[in-house]
Amino acid sequence: MLKLSTLLLEQDSEKIPYTNKPIVFFSKGKIDYSIHDSIIENLLICINSHYFCHLHYISDNNPNGKNHYFIPKKLIAMNNALYVFGASTNHIKERTWAEQQK
Numbered sequence: 001m002l003k004l005s006t007l008l009l010e011q012d013s014e015k016i017p018y019t020n021k022p023i024v025f026f027s028k029g030k031i032d033y034s035i036h037d038s039i040i041e042n043l044l045i046c047i048n049s050h051y052f053c054h055l056h057y058i059s060d061n062n063p064n065g066k067n068h069y070f071i072p073k074k075l076i077a078m079n080n081a082l083y084v085f086g087a088s089t090n091h092i093k094e095r096t097w098a099e100q101q102k
Contacts, residue, residue, distance in 0.1 A: 030080045040075070043084060047072050052089070 033040065046053050053072060058065040072086040 031082075033082060040082070043072050043075060047075065 043053070045051070053070045055068040055070055056065050057068060069089050069091075070084075070086055071089060072084050074085040076083045076085055
């Protein structure tokens with residue numbers, strides 16, 4: 001399957017008309033994560049040290065935001081995007097980063 005998908009991707013990049021192939025892969029584009037290096041680094045620290053993350057999410061519908069506690073387990077790269085696999089919880093006693101280092 002990996003060889004097939006690689007071959008089809010190469011054929012797509014050569015601009016072969018998609019009507020000639022039974023399966024076609026279309027990329028939605030690429031995301032530049034370089035401005036988020038510090039966030040990615042912190043996620044990796046949390047994953048390796050078994051720490052939780054305190055997230056404050058602000059949306060258009062809720063400008064005050066909402067707090068979430070997330071336990072990251074893996075950082076996954078798929079389809080030119082990064083995903084964090086883990087669990088969300090509200091049953092964690094909040095501690096500061098300095099307290100966690102002790």
